[in-house]
Amino acid sequence: MIDFINLYLIPALMLGSIYALGAVGISMIFGILRFAHFAHGDVMSIGAYGVLTAVWLIPLHPLLLLPFGIALAVLAALAADHFFYRPLRKLPTIYTVIASFGVALIFRSLMQIFWSSDNQVYVEGVTRPLVLFGTFRISALHAEAIAFTLAIAVCLQVFLSRSRTGRSMRAMSDEAELAAVAGLDTEKIIRWTWIIGASLAATAGVFAGMDTTIHPNLGWNLLLPMFAAAILGGIGKPMGAMAGGVIIGLAEEISTFNWIGDDSLVSPSYKTAVGFVIMVVLLIFRPQGLFRGRLL
Amino acid sequence: MSVLLSVRGLTAGYDRVPVIENIDLDVATHSVAVIIGPNGAGKSTLLKSVFSLTRISAGRIMFEGDDITGHPTSQLVPRGISAVPQSRNVFPTLTVAENLDIGTYAAPPKDRRAVEERILALFPDLRAKLKQPAGELSGGQRQMVAIGRALMSEPKLLLLDEPTAGLSPAYLERIFDLILDVRKSGVTILMVEQNAKQALRIADHGHVLVNGKNAISGSGPELLANDEVRRSFLGGGDGP
C-alpha cells in the first residue's frame, strides 16, 4: 500500500497536475473560440524552454524563473492568434484547427532550431525526496507542483466567478453571439483567453520539464491526454478540465500498477494510450463530459 | 415629436443576398414601435441591421441624428442602444445576478445599485432567483432576465426580437405589460412581434413588412382598423 502511494499515487497526482494545467487552456479555447487547439502542447514546450534559457542566464530555482517561461509562451500564443487564427475567424472553425496544426509544426521547428532537439535538464543531479511520517516519500518537485496546481485552481475559480474578465469569458463561452450583442469586447476576451491558457500551459510545461527532461516534443506528447481531460471535464468548463486532468493522470499511472498478480495491468509502454482510450469511450457514451459541458 | 432612430433606404442581408430592401422607418422618442409581418419578411433582419449584425449594402441608420450605420456592436451599447435577440438570449451557465451584471460591462451605469433595484422592481420574480443559473429558469423568466440584462446599461433605445415567442398566454400578457412599464421609465422600444394583435394594442406606431419591403405603416389603432392588416395578420374579423 505504501508502495502504491509513493510510486503510483503521488506520481499520478504530479502527472494529473500537468494535464490539469494544460487542459484548462484547451477547454477555454474550445469554449470561447470553438476549436481544438492542436498547438497547445507546443505552447507548453515553449514555456519550458523559456525557463531553460532563464536558468542559463540566472542560476536560480526554475520555479522562481517561471515568469520568463510564461512571458515567452503568452507571446507565442498571442502571435499565433494574431497572425494565423484571427484571419480565419469568419470561416468554419475547421480551418482554424488545420491552422493550429501548422502552428504546432512552426513552434516545434523553431524550438528545434533555437534549442536543438536534444534532451536537456534544468539542473543536473538528483534531489532527495522528502520523507513524511517515516514512510511517505514525496519529492520536493512533486510536492511543489501539486500544491501549486491546487493554488492555481483556487485562484482560477475566484477569477472566473468574481472578476469582470472572468465573467465575460464565461459569458462568451456560453453564448458568443449574445456576448457581442451585450457589447462585450470579444477580441479582448479572446486575448485574455490566450494569456491565461498559455500561462497555465507554460507552468505545466515547466513541471513536465522538471519531472523528466526538456525536448521539443515534450508538449506534443502530452496533447492527447490533455484533450481527453478537457472532454472529460466538459468543454468550456475550466474547473472540469482541471478535474479531468487529475482523473486522466490517475488513470494512466494507476493502470500500470500490478492490481492483478505480479504484472502491471497495462504494460507501461502503452501508458500514454490510456488517456486516449478514456477519450474514445467518452466520445462514444458521453461526449458532453462528466460535468455536462457543451458539445461542440 | 422627436425622432430617436431613423432608417432610410436600408438594404441588408446575409452573404450577398439582400433580405430587406429600401426600408424607411422612424421611431419617435419615448414610443413603442412594432414591426409585424409574415414569416421570412425580414423583420429580424431589420432589427439586426440596426445592431450591425448583417451585411448592409445600402441606406443609412441614424440614432439621435448621428449616422451609426455599421458601427461595431460594442460601440452601440455605450451609445444607448440595447438589444435582446429572439432565442439564446441569456447566458445559461451564469447566474441571474451575473447575467444582469454582464449588462453593465459595456456601458457602466452611474448608480449601478439603483438600476438593479429598478429592474428587480420591474421583474420581482427574479429577486428570488438571483443565485440560480439562468439556464434553469422557465422561458418567461429567461425573457425577463434577457430584458433586464439589456436594461442594465440604461439604454435610450431597446430592440426586442419577438419577446413573446414560445411563451404561454399568461406570460405573454405580462411581457406586454412589462414593455409598457419599461416605456414609462423613459426607454424607447422597437420590437418585432408575431402576436400582431396584442402588439399593436400597446404600440404607438406599427410597421408592416412584406417580402423585405415596407408595406403599410401607421399608428397602432390605425393598423388594427386596417382591413388588409386584419385579413393578413390578425386572423379574421374581430375588431380591436
Place this chain on the structure above:
Amino acid sequence: MEWTGLLFYGVSFLIAGGIYAILCLALNIQWGLGGLFNAGIAGFFAVGAYTSAIFTTQVSDKHLGGFGLPVPVGLLAAAVLAGATGWVVAKICIRLKSDYLAMASIGIAEILRLVIVNESWLTNGSLGISQVPRPFDGLVQGRAADLVFLAYVWVVVAIVYVICERLNGSPWGRTLRAIRDNAQSAEAAGKDVNWFRLQTFVIGAAFMGVAGGLSAHYFKFLAPSATEPLLVTFLVWVMLMAGGSGNNRGAVAGGLGIWAIWSLTEIFTNRLPPEWISRSSYIRMLLIGLLLQFVLQRFRQGLIPEKSPPGKY
C-alpha cells in the same frame, strides 16, 4: 554520368510523388467530398505499409508471417485493413463536430505507432521488416527496377484517379457535395448524412493504406520511422490545400507541386553552412508550416479550384 544521375533523381522523385498523389486523392475524398478532417493519415498509411509488407515477405521468425503472397494481394489487404481501421474511427466520431474526428484520428495514429514499436512479434519493433519484395522482382535488376516500379506506382495512381473521378461524377458524389454544402437540407431530403460521410472516410483510409503499401515495396524495408506523422500527415494536408480540395486534378497537382518544393528545399538546405546543416530539416519544416498558413489565408481554392465554389462545412 551526370545525366543518368539526374534521370534517376527524377525517377525517385516521381515514385515518391506518385505515392503522395495517392495520399492526396485519398484525403480529397475525405475532406474534399466528405468535409472530414483526418489528422491521422500516417496511421492508415502505416497500417497499409505493414499489412502489405507482412503479406508479401517470405516467412521470417522476426515478425508475423511473412506469407510470401504477390504484391497486388498485399496492396489489396492493405486497403482492406486500413479501410477497416478507418471505419472504426469514423464510426465513433462521425456524428460529432470535426474537431473530435481530428483528435480521434491523431490518437489512433499514435496508438498504432505504439503498437508498431512495442509488438515485436508482429512488426519486429524498431528493427523493422526487411526484404520487402517489389513487383516483377525477378525480371529486372539494378536501376532499371526503379523504372519498372515507377510505372507500377503510376498505374496505381491512374487506377485510384479513375475511381475518384467516377465517384465524383456519380450520384453518390453529387449527394456528398450536397451534404457538404448544406448538411441540413440534405438531411431533410432524406439522406443519411453520417452514413455517406462514413463511406468517404473508409474509402479514403483504404487508399491511404494502398499508398503505405507502395512505399513499403519501394523502400524494400519498413521501420517505424517510415511512418513519421509529420512527413506523412502534414505534408499531405499542405499538398491538398495547395492543390485545390474538392478536385482530383488539383489533388495530384498539389501532391507533385509541394513534393517538388519539399525536394528542392533539400537541395537548397544542403548548401547551408555546416553549423546550420544539422538544423536544415527543421528549417524545411518551418517553411512548410508557414506555407500551410499562407495557403489557408490567401490561396484557399488552391491551384485548380473546384468547379462549383466550395460551401461551408
